[in-house]
Amino acid sequence: MKIETIRGLNGYDIPCVYNLSGGERRIVIISHGLGSSKESPTAKSIASALSEYSIGTFNFDFPAHGDSPVDGQMLRIPNCLNDLSAVEAHVRELCPEADIAYFSSSFGAYINLIYLATRTPAGKKSFLRCAAVDMPGLFRNSTSPEQYTLLKEQGYIMPDFEYLRPLKITREFYDDLEMHDVFKLCRPDMAVIGMIHGDADETASVVDARRFAQQFGARLTEVKGADHRIMTPSGLKQVIETAVRFFTVNEG
Template identity: 30%
Template sequence: MLLVLKRRIKMEKFTITKDNGRRIPVLREIPQEADAVVIMVHGFTSCKECATGELLLRRMPAEGIGVMLYDQPGHGTEEAAEEPFRIRNCMDSLAAVEDYVVRNYPGKEIFYFASSYGAYLTGLYICRRPHAGSRLMMRSGAVIMPWLFLGAPGSEPDPASLAELNEKGFLMLGLPDAPQIRVPKGMFEDMSRPENDLLHRFGGYDHGGTEVAMVHGGKDPVIPVRFAREFAEENGIPITVFEGQGHSLNDNPDCPDKVADLAIDFFRG
């Protein structure tokens, strides 16, 4: 509520019910004159009320692009946090949000702005599911997401973490200076499946005509830029690298707006 009053805009908070009965908390700002809607897919340990969501709300509506923000399963402080953090559940949430936009805003073009794990998930989504989005901006895309959970290919799991996972059925994980998220054993199983290796499988799928662009930090300590460059080169994806920037692309205070500028240019073709 404080966010709405501070920004003095018409932003609505509501929930979308999934086919499994779970509810997705959503924030929406879609001006009547908007001819497109961008769906933000947040990263691991983040939520709809993140700095990137604020950036999109500040910049996109003025460009005629509405904004849909939502919490992924296992994240946020509302109903979504209670749903297990699994790839299928995450895809189902994105599909439900997209379906809501299609049904309630017919004729408006749909874009995705996806960060880190959200970019990984959306990459899988456009490979696997029927979808309506025409363009995907991958911000700090976690193209090596399984490595972050399982370790680099050929590496041995940490014995203590493996013992804890087998005992509890989950691990509490998070990025530095971020909340920890309950990651169930099933998510580690999801990550171990070859079809979820986005780095080496993305080019083998039909993406349904969805165009992709990437933006990455040259000093990203989470997803080293060499992997982002490799992914972009192998798949013919344009990539913009901000040298000196980390994973959040906000080390320089003007960088977030530069990212927004890139996204707007890309969405508008």
């Protein structure tokens, strides 16, 4: 994996890692979940697996995640969309002839769906792992009255989750979520979408994933007994195998 930092559209740097030789016909842009990073175990595993099929990968950190130089004040939905756009443009410069596709997890999947629905994406093929398709509802249901009071009084909260680095969530981020409902924004024809989801996911409900798949014609694979991370050996193996099949179909 090679390390690179690119300048984003929002004025800050975007840390990236990628696995490209220069001759790939397909490159998958990988987007991580909330509180994770470009070098998560799933991202690394997918990148390694796809390289065996001559498919390149390009991972990046969202604002306030991983090695990002900015804090949670910059964690806004438009900023995340701009970062994905900047990464995609850079991948186009590196490999102008390659087909672009997407692999994204949880919050990253939510961002990817908004990107596909509201921007002009170069790729039309996206695989979503444990997609947080109802991100606004997820935050509404998990925010306590005390946290809402803090949001009102100081403008942000610091959730007590096992994130890789402390994450400031601002009142503006909550407002962004309410303005971006993927069930209203997405269209069945915007991309070919594959999904994989644990049927015991208590973070992003599989019920919402089923509803999204039915409404927009996505192909949903459910992993029996798996939670939000799907990180058991058999679960991770199923994620990798399903994603590889999705990205290698019609490949020579």
